Amino acid sequence: xxNVFTLLLKREARLLCRRPAELANPLVFFAIVIALxxxxxxxETQLLQTLSPGLIWVAALLAVLLSLDxxxxxxxxxxxxxxxxxSPHPLPLLVLAKVCAHWLFSGLALVLLAPLLALxxxxxxxxxxxxxxxxxxxxxxxxLLGAVGAALTVGLKRGGLLLALLILPLYIPVLILGSGxxxxxxxxxxxxxxxxxxxxxxxxxxxLTPFAxxxxxxxxxxx
Amino acid sequence: xxxxxxxxLGSPKWFYEISSLWLRGLSVAAILLILVGTVWGLAFAxxxxxxxxxxxxxxxxxxxxxxxxxxxxxxxxAGLVGLVWKMKLADVALQQAAPIGAWMTFIxxxxxxxxxxxxxxxxxxxxxxxxxxLILLFLYFGVIALGQAITNRDxxxxxxxxxxxVGAVNIPIIKYxxxxxxxxxxxxxxxxTGKASxxxxxxxxxxxxxxxxxxxxxxxxxxxxxxxxLRREARTSWVKAEMSRLLEKVR
Amino acid sequence: xTSPFLETxxxxxxxxxRLLFEHLDLQLLPGQMLQISGPNGSGKTxxxxxxxxxxxxxxxxxxxxxxxxxxxxxxxxxxxxWIGHAAGIKGLLTAEENLLWLSALHVTxxxxxxxxxxxxxxxxxxxxxxxxxLSAGQQRRVALARLYLPAPPLWILDEPFTALDKHGVAxxxxxxxxxxxxxxxxxxxxxxNLQDKPAGYxxxxxxxxxx
Numbered sequence: 001x002x003n004v005f006t007l008l009l010k011r012e013a014r015l016l017c018r019r020p021a022e023l024a025n026p027l028v029f030f031a032i033v034i035a036l037x038x039x040x041x042x043x044e045t046q047l048l049q050t051l052s053p054g055l056i057w058v059a060a061l062l063a064v065l066l067s068l069d070x071x072x073x074x075x076x077x078x079x080x081x082x083x084x085x086x087s088p089h090p091l092p093l094l095v096l097a098k099v100c101a102h103w104l105f106s107g108l109a110l111v112l113l114a115p116l117l118a119l120x121x122x123x124x125x126x127x128x129x130x131x132x133x134x135x136x137x138x139x140x141x142x143x144l145l146g147a148v149g150a151a152l153t154v155g156l157k158r159g160g161l162l163l164a165l166l167i168l169p170l171y172i173p174v175l176i177l178g179s180g181x182x183x184x185x186x187x188x189x190x191x192x193x194x195x196x197x198x199x200x201x202x203x204x205x206x207x208l209t210p211f212a213x214x215x216x217x218x219x220x221x222x223x
Numbered sequence: 224x225x226x227x228x229x230x231x232l233g234s235p236k237w238f239y240e241i242s243s244l245w246l247r248g249l250s251v252a253a254i255l256l257i258l259v260g261t262v263w264g265l266a267f268a269x270x271x272x273x274x275x276x277x278x279x280x281x282x283x284x285x286x287x288x289x290x291x292x293x294x295x296x297x298x299x300x301a302g303l304v305g306l307v308w309k310m311k312l313a314d315v316a317l318q319q320a321a322p323i324g325a326w327m328t329f330i331x332x333x334x335x336x337x338x339x340x341x342x343x344x345x346x347x348x349x350x351x352x353x354x355x356x357l358i359l360l361f362l363y364f365g366v367i368a369l370g371q372a373i374t375n376r377d378x379x380x381x382x383x384x385x386x387x388x389v390g391a392v393n394i395p396i397i398k399y400x401x402x403x404x405x406x407x408x409x410x411x412x413x414x415x416t417g418k419a420s421x422x423x424x425x426x427x428x429x430x431x432x433x434x435x436x437x438x439x440x441x442x443x444x445x446x447x448x449x450x451x452x453l454r455r456e457a458r459t460s461w462v463k464a465e466m467s468r469l470l471e472k473v474r
Numbered sequence: 475x476t477s478p479f480l481e482t483x484x485x486x487x488x489x490x491x492r493l494l495f496e497h498l499d500l501q502l503l504p505g506q507m508l509q510i511s512g513p514n515g516s517g518k519t520x521x522x523x524x525x526x527x528x529x530x531x532x533x534x535x536x537x538x539x540x541x542x543x544x545x546x547x548x549x550x551x552x553x554x555x556w557i558g559h560a561a562g563i564k565g566l567l568t569a570e571e572n573l574l575w576l577s578a579l580h581v582t583x584x585x586x587x588x589x590x591x592x593x594x595x596x597x598x599x600x601x602x603x604x605x606x607x608l609s610a611g612q613q614r615r616v617a618l619a620r621l622y623l624p625a626p627p628l629w630i631l632d633e634p635f636t637a638l639d640k641h642g643v644a645x646x647x648x649x650x651x652x653x654x655x656x657x658x659x660x661x662x663x664x665x666x667n668l669q670d671k672p673a674g675y676x677x678x679x680x681x682x683x684x685x
Contacts, residue, residue, distance in 0.1 A: 003578075003582065004578060004579075007574075007575060007578050007582075008575070011567070011571070011575050014566075014567065014571065015564060015566055015567065018566045018567075018604075019566065074564075077560065078560050078561075078562060078563060078564060078565075079558045079559070079560030079561050079562040079563075080562040080564065082526075082528060082556065082558050082560075082562065083556070083562040083576060083579060084579070085528060086526050086527065086528065086550075086551055086554055086556045087551060087579035087580070088548060088551035088552045088579075088580070089579065221528055222523075222528050222529045222530065
């Protein structure tokens, strides 16, 4: 069983590596959105520093959402999903492997890029560990929840905007906790509470969402 | 275990026949309760010592807010029943309840804003309760949009059920995180939870209104479900017979 | 008398308010081959997808070894090999990588077996070429190479002959017939007239049922 998990993980990794441009797009989007804010609100360091937790989290959230739109699309079109659904292996396990692979390549890259952009927004260096940790705990939830929406909308011709409509409201707790942790760090307060909350939400998402994703895919394939 | 009785409950024909009775009862109850509640609440209940007459909007606001939340809960339960026991009637109920829930949420938000003007001096404040309501409205929009986007009606119903369930698991998390966010950013100076100190002549009409709204919701839901059942079963002989009977009546 | 392996009882399928077929009764035994024919839009693919459990019937029931299909999902999955119109071949992966994954869905095969299967469908020398550089017929052959690996007994194939050349068609026909003779069960859709029919050959014309 775990054999299939690692095999699928490897296969997905191989597929992602053969289309590097698609991996880069969300990262570039993330950087551009962050660059837009100083242009919109003005370059005052103090203001940008106060806003930076929110800006980074909103931009990361949108970048993850954007990268998820095509998560299952090619598998849907070339019939891979049908093969997964009729296979004797549990579909939740397969989708978990798929989302894991996706997060390892796009989510993790986003986490690693974030400190650079945060420093450009004037976030002090002492906040970087909290930033990294909060994104590390939060982005898997974004990927998993977004995959539920991607699974439900995969059969639709233009699912992109609908995906945002379905999923963004569900992202709100992650946004509040993630930017809350960074704000606490910025004010020199302990951020452990928020990080623990994010961690428990990650555990919850890893446990429950694969079943919702599998149900969504079964529905989309059976249409 | 034998579940045939449960599946009988899901039979569209049986539902259509039995629900006409329920519909009549609920409609009468809704009209009576809302009429009495409105007249009592707006004309006879004493004004609030702090807010004056502006508090009277709770007779619309509170029932709408109650209903908005319980409607989503009902949708999630219907979704679970539909997914686990493949009961088509539950799917119908889920999809037909979503627009009603969205309207109730909208009414709750609108009356909240109207109430906010005299109370806080602004039409909109990022109060925890209003924010949660706004998010709930977005969740309803999601379910409605997904249902509209998928053309196959069985798939649409199942997809909405999954989304409603995911949303229902999320709602408590959203609620707590928004509450926490709110206390962090602007400590509430004025809370509107005065229920304990409310005089009976103030909360009795409120109770009537809440019950009336629930009955109203039930009646509208039944109406919508009956229409959808007719639409879905259009091919069957009992619907054809029912349609000709109804047309006969109109003539 | 052997009991039917796969059975449908008064099966009906409706797509977008249109009734494709109803009251369809089928009984399939091991060793049989069922060719489903009919005009476009008569529900051939839908019937295959119903039998695979990918879609739910509007009415009626499908039985696998006498048990309702929805209680037998795992038994079906272990016995079924499904090749749809889109066969799950990734253009970015090589033929070998594709087969390695697709076979892992049932029983993981070693490289040796996969190369043999690819050779059997005439793709020797194309093992490590990305599939998007192959022609449509060659891509179909990659998918069909699964039939040459140790496979489950029930094969459900949607238009397997599409894009194959004359030689490929004849070879596949022989292979399907020999699978049936060894006790396998093949259900396929095609417009093509089969030359090599096994003993248990049957035909179902959905065009006549719908009328």
